[in-house]
Amino acid sequence: MKLVVVGFGQCGNRIADEFSRLNSRARFRRRISILADAFAVNTDSADLSILSSIKSDYRHRILIGNRKTNSHGVGKINELGAQIAKQDGDKVIDHIRSTERFYESDAFLLIASAAGGTGSGAMPIMTKMIKERFIDKPIYALIALPFEHEEKADIRTIYNSATCLKATYLVADAVFLVDNQRYIEKDSSLINNFAAINKLMVEPFYDLLCAGEETKAKRIGAKLLDAGDIIKTLKGWTVLGYGVSKLPVIRLPFVRRHNYRKKSTETIKGIQTMDQAISNLSLKCDPRDSASALYLLSAPVEEITMDLVKELVDYLGEVAPRAMIRYGDYPRGESTVKTTLILSQLNSVDKIMEYYDKIPKLTEEKEQMQEENENKLDKIMKASRKVPSLF
Numbered sequence: 001m002k003l004v005v006v007g008f009g010q011c012g013n014r015i016a017d018e019f020s021r022l023n024s025r026a027r028f029r030r031r032i033s034i035l036a037d038a039f040a041v042n043t044d045s046a047d048l049s050i051l052s053s054i055k056s057d058y059r060h061r062i063l064i065g066n067r068k069t070n071s072h073g074v075g076k077i078n079e080l081g082a083q084i085a086k087q088d089g090d091k092v093i094d095h096i097r098s099t100e101r102f103y104e105s106d107a108f109l110l111i112a113s114a115a116g117g118t119g120s121g122a123m124p125i126m127t128k129m130i131k132e133r134f135i136d137k138p139i140y141a142l143i144a145l146p147f148e149h150e151e152k153a154d155i156r157t158i159y160n161s162a163t164c165l166k167a168t169y170l171v172a173d174a175v176f177l178v179d180n181q182r183y184i185e186k187d188s189s190l191i192n193n194f195a196a197i198n199k200l201m202v203e204p205f206y207d208l209l210c211a212g213e214e215t216k217a218k219r220i221g222a223k224l225l226d227a228g229d230i231i232k233t234l235k236g237w238t239v240l241g242y243g244v245s246k247l248p249v250i251r252l253p254f255v256r257r258h259n260y261r262k263k264s265t266e267t268i269k270g271i272q273t274m275d276q277a278i279s280n281l282s283l284k285c286d287p288r289d290s291a292s293a294l295y296l297l298s299a300p301v302e303e304i305t306m307d308l309v310k311e312l313v314d315y316l317g318e319v320a321p322r323a324m325i326r327y328g329d330y331p332r333g334e335s336t337v338k339t340t341l342i343l344s345q346l347n348s349v350d351k352i353m354e355y356y357d358k359i360p361k362l363t364e365e366k367e368q369m370q371e372e373n374e375n376k377l378d379k380i381m382k383a384s385r386k387v388p389s390l391f
């Protein structure tokens, strides 16, 4: 499956840059392309300049709203991010349209944080605009949710997240939810964490996108998972999971095939990676709320047995009993077993409910604070009337 990736705002730009690196890896190691192109869109020129993989010309790193923001971002005001996207969105669409390999792409993936200003505001507006212009391609949004400490520090964080999620859900074909909090590594600094978090966030897409693009016969699975399977699975609120298990480096296939104990170890390894994928979902949710699931098993060909594939379908069926399950296998040369999991069409997501539920109280508090503020300023103004003027 080939994507056109577009990142908005700092977070969106950096994750899009990570996707671009993933594409370079696929081209270098597997001789296949998983992106038709990658773009970064921002109101902040400094954020655009620090990217390393997305092409550095003005068509790929697109500065918007510079008259309004002086190229310094919108300072978390997502209404301004949305307004700028409405005004400059055509410029973004022109650059996307003029990309050489656009016709090869299967879908769009738009990326932003929920809590910032530029990305949070531009995401729904641009999703809508792109959908109106390119009616035959699905549009997926990937939204990074804020850390808990950010939610506590500033009411804008919740407000932006709720408004961005609500509007994006209405226009995107599916919304991948990735929660920064789930990826925190407590022992490194925040900035190092962003690089690490972004890597972890995009990794599940690697095999998922590569599998359907393989042309070498030995890399094509007995049950090939292609763009059609992924597109049919994705709808509405969606989360991702990923699990990896290393195999012993020296394998003796002729021994393995005849050894029942080895065979059960393989199945256990496969189940372990599915367990990992379920417990490390990109946002905490209940798999029973999903109506559509997909998994891809990547492993050396001799590890992919019918037993294992069946066990994994059964297992996922128990965990997500309402879901229609699609699956595929991807024979690889590496000595690892990997499971990539998508749970889509979620009909309940606690985190989103939390954001939405907080909005009425926050709006009330915000109005109260504004009123208090105005009253206090009024008092100062009144007191100042008795002070002689220098004008």
Ligand SMILES: Nc1nc2c(ncn2[C@@H]2O[C@H](COP(=O)(O)OP(=O)(O)OP(=O)(O)O)[C@@H](O)[C@H]2O)c(=O)[nH]1
Binding pocket: 008, 009, 010, 011, 012, 014, 015, 043, 044, 072, 073, 074, 075, 076, 077, 112, 113, 114, 115, 116, 117, 118, 119, 120, 144, 145, 146, 147, 150, 180, 194, 195, 197, 198
């Ligand atoms: N996962 C991840 N989250 C990020 C990254 N950079 C920022 N964030 C998160 O994104 C939110 C802030 O949004 P930004 O993307 O920086 O904001 P923006 O869209 O550039 O908007 P403005 O700066 O207000 O114009 C916070 O919740 C951060 O924790 C990143 O590289 N990766």
Ligand SMILES: [Mg+2]
Binding pocket: 009, 010, 044, 047, 073, 074, 116, 118
């Ligand atoms: Mg910014």
